[in-house]
Amino acid sequence: MCEICEGKGWYSVPNYRTERLESVQCEHCLAEEELKETLSIETSKLLVNFSKEKLCRMLANFCVDVFHSRDEVSRLQTLIDTKSIVGIEGFLQVNLRRE
Numbered sequence: 001m002c003e004i005c006e007g008k009g010w011y012s013v014p015n016y017r018t019e020r021l022e023s024v025q026c027e028h029c030l031a032e033e034e035l036k037e038t039l040s041i042e043t044s045k046l047l048v049n050f051s052k053e054k055l056c057r058m059l060a061n062f063c064v065d066v067f068h069s070r071d072e073v074s075r076l077q078t079l080i081d082t083k084s085i086v087g088i089e090g091f092l093q094v095n096l097r098r099e
């Protein structure tokens with residue numbers, strides 16, 4: 001957690017001229033976001049060398065593991081049967097996030 005802005009991305013500083021608090025964007029968090037974006041682009045350039053099949057199998061194994069661990073294999077089967085690209089995409093977007 002950022003000690004400057006407590007993870008909010010912005011923090012308040014007093015402006016003595018106007019006698020008000022002003023919101024300032026946290027430079028530290030901004031730099032971290034830029035670093036993450038750069039790393040993401042570089043990692044993406046590495047991953048692009050994987051075969052499509054290999055990447056798909058890795059993601060598919062992930063999907064199966066998650067649905068299986070939740071005892072919801074039938075939900076995955078429904079996505080497969082209905083060829084729900086939107087459903088799988090939504091699932092991946094939610095479940096590939098690390099909290």
Ligand SMILES: [Zn+2]
Binds near residue numbers: 004006008009026030
């Ligand atoms: Zn910060």
